[in-house]
Amino acid sequence: MSNRFSQWVNNLNFSAFILAQLMIFIIAGQASLYGASTPLVDGIYRENIRSVQFFREGWDFSQPVIELGSDQRLILKFDELTEAGSNFYYTITHCDAEWYQSRLLLSEYMEGFIENPVSDYAVSINTMVKYTNFLLALPNEQIKILVSGNYLVSVFEEGNRATPILTRRFYVVEPLTDIIGEVKKSTFEGFKGRDQEIDFEIKYTRLGIQDPRNEVKVVLMQNSRADNCIRNLKPLFVRENQLSYDLSRENVFAGGNEFRNFDTKNLRINGFGVSNIEFVNPFYHVTLLTDQIRGEGNYRSESDINGRYLIKNNRVSDSDLESDYIITHFSLQMPEPLLGGEIYVFGGLTDWNCQPVNKMKWNPELKIYESELLLKQGFYDYQYVYIENKGKVIDNTLLEGSHVETENDYQLFVYYRGFSSRYDKLIGFRTINSVKR
Numbered sequence: 001m002s003n004r005f006s007q008w009v010n011n012l013n014f015s016a017f018i019l020a021q022l023m024i025f026i027i028a029g030q031a032s033l034y035g036a037s038t039p040l041v042d043g044i045y046r047e048n049i050r051s052v053q054f055f056r057e058g059w060d061f062s063q064p065v066i067e068l069g070s071d072q073r074l075i076l077k078f079d080e081l082t083e084a085g086s087n088f089y090y091t092i093t094h095c096d097a098e099w100y101q102s103r104l105l106l107s108e109y110m111e112g113f114i115e116n117p118v119s120d121y122a123v124s125i126n127t128m129v130k131y132t133n134f135l136l137a138l139p140n141e142q143i144k145i146l147v148s149g150n151y152l153v154s155v156f157e158e159g160n161r162a163t164p165i166l167t168r169r170f171y172v173v174e175p176l177t178d179i180i181g182e183v184k185k186s187t188f189e190g191f192k193g194r195d196q197e198i199d200f201e202i203k204y205t206r207l208g209i210q211d212p213r214n215e216v217k218v219v220l221m222q223n224s225r226a227d228n229c230i231r232n233l234k235p236l237f238v239r240e241n242q243l244s245y246d247l248s249r250e251n252v253f254a255g256g257n258e259f260r261n262f263d264t265k266n267l268r269i270n271g272f273g274v275s276n277i278e279f280v281n282p283f284y285h286v287t288l289l290t291d292q293i294r295g296e297g298n299y300r301s302e303s304d305i306n307g308r309y310l311i312k313n314n315r316v317s318d319s320d321l322e323s324d325y326i327i328t329h330f331s332l333q334m335p336e337p338l339l340g341g342e343i344y345v346f347g348g349l350t351d352w353n354c355q356p357v358n359k360m361k362w363n364p365e366l367k368i369y370e371s372e373l374l375l376k377q378g379f380y381d382y383q384y385v386y387i388e389n390k391g392k393v394i395d396n397t398l399l400e401g402s403h404v405e406t407e408n409d410y411q412l413f414v415y416y417r418g419f420s421s422r423y424d425k426l427i428g429f430r431t432i433n434s435v436k437r
Contacts, residue, residue, distance in 0.1 A: 085132035
């Protein structure tokens with residue numbers, strides 16, 4: 001065992017560590033979902049809920065988007081770190097384009113009961129950390145969705161619907177438009193060199209739109225991140241049944257860099273990005289290779305999954321139930337600490353949030369930033385991001401760099417609300433990749 005790791009183990013109070021780790025995604029002060037004066041968001045509100053995944057059935061890395069009236073389903077998976085699984089129920093809420101609860105009555109947007117049990121669950125098998133894995137498919141025999149738009153699924157303990165344990169956004173699209181687009185180097189002089197411009201056109205021959213500048217809303221996301229999405233883009237040109245968004249400033253994202261990644265699918269060998277694996281009862285500890293700053297330098301093409309993660313144990317038949325939870329150690333080499341803000345481990349593994357538990361701490365002796373996360377076995381993408389003191393903007397370019405060549409996915413959502421409409425229809429969705437055509 002290395003001196004550095006031995007010192008960490010000797011000083012670690014396991015109980016305190018787990019209590020801190022179990023707070024990973026809690027949002028302070030979140031008391032009630034309904035009647036909120038702020039948009040409804042993805043969140044995990046109980047300390048022992050982990051590894052939340054939400055995707056279209058058949059593709060684990062997909063956006064949670066399905067077509068209205070189709071046989072497509074969404075799959076929600078999550079773990080509760082206990083052998084005695086709780087009695088969880090769920091409900092769905094229709095939202096407007098800004099993610100506020102819409103004015104539609106329940107009977108107008110769905111058929112079925114307002115509350116239904118999460119009845120598909122099983123206890124982990126042969127793992128050091130015991131947990132119960134839950135699975136929910138939407139729509140199902142209990143719920144039929146009637147209209148398109150934004151939705152929120154809320155999971156809660158029986159009899160406590162006002163205080164969810166987790167929430168997840170999803171989308172039901174009514175494909176009434178055709179979207180074509182491309183990602184290119186920014187044409188605006190001030191952005192040249194590292195930024196990506198997303199130009200696109202929306203064709204709506206199957207829908208009569210009287211005032212497209214005001215009745216159509218567009219939301220543009222980079223790699224499914226909600227914190228830096230672009231809203232309310234206005235078309236540059238309005239032609240017959242066609243909107244052109246060939247803009248130069250409003251539709252620009254920093255290209256960023258490819259995500260770093262590591263592989264813990266097999267705890268008997270050091271996978272990609274792993275320096276050391278040790279078992280210190282009752283946990284496996286995985287120490288990753290020490291990372292370096294990538295703020296400057298030329299672009300280097302590397303494979304990633306755009307910030308997502310995959311739960312996987314290569315040595316078992318059921319990764320959902322037989323993958324263990326491990327303490328994963330991150331480190332970033334730095335000549336001096338950054339006094340103007342904080343550094344966080346960031347990506348799908350932290351639910352795209354910056355919370356105290358994924359904040360890194362400065363080690364003056366080793367001149368590195370360090371952090372530990374409790375993660376389920378699998379393959380993970382991650383980056384190091386920076387937030388200025390008292391700031392809110394998540395900067396993924398200071399420590400990682402930014403390049404126009406970086407491969408990114410851009411999700412484009414098109415909403416429509418006519419003059420007499422009572423809700424925002426989602427009439428188009430398209431993913432545009434910066435490299436693939």
